[in-house]
Amino acid sequence: MKNFLRTTAAAALFLGLMSFSSAARAQAVALQQQGNGALVQKTDRTVCMTADLTGLKQCVNMTQVNYVVTPSGNQTSVWKGTVPAELRPATTLVKEGTWQEGGKTYSARSTTAPSGEISLTLHYKGNGKK
Structure with a gap:
């Protein structure tokens, strides 16, 4: 035994x-490593993005279409999705702000078109430089 x-x-x-x-x-x-040393990840991860990031009345399902990390520590994450008809703005809605996650502060920019197309870009400057 x-x-x-x-x-x-x-x-x-x-x-x-x-x-x-x-x-x-x-x-x-x-x-995948790019020629300049950046790492690029192609994904199809889906998350319900909070209204704080999009400026809409409720969260919207978005898919991460690109994620890049540079040797200097900069990170960029791009998300895209389609807004349900009842949440679509009459004119293009742009929401800028910041998002904190994992001890990092990301700049955030969301653009929602009247057609329902929405994109969100999160960017973290790892080295503090522009």
Whole structure:
């Protein structure tokens, strides 16, 4: 019985390490290095973006279409989506502000067109320079 438990524990540990290694390798492949040293991640992650970022009355589902990290630490995340008809503005709505997450402050700019097309760009200046 003691040997069975040891064998089972060792097998579980091995399988856990293998799955962690595969996940890390998959994430590393998702980021592609560009010629200037920036890492670019193409994603299809969807999040309901808060009204604080969009200027609309409620959150809107948006998909992250691009994420870039430069060697200097700058980060840019671009999100796009479609606003439900009942939330669409009569004229183009632009909302600028800041967003804090993970101990970082991002500048945020959201643009919503009367057609319902919405885009949001979050930018973090890692080195503090423009």
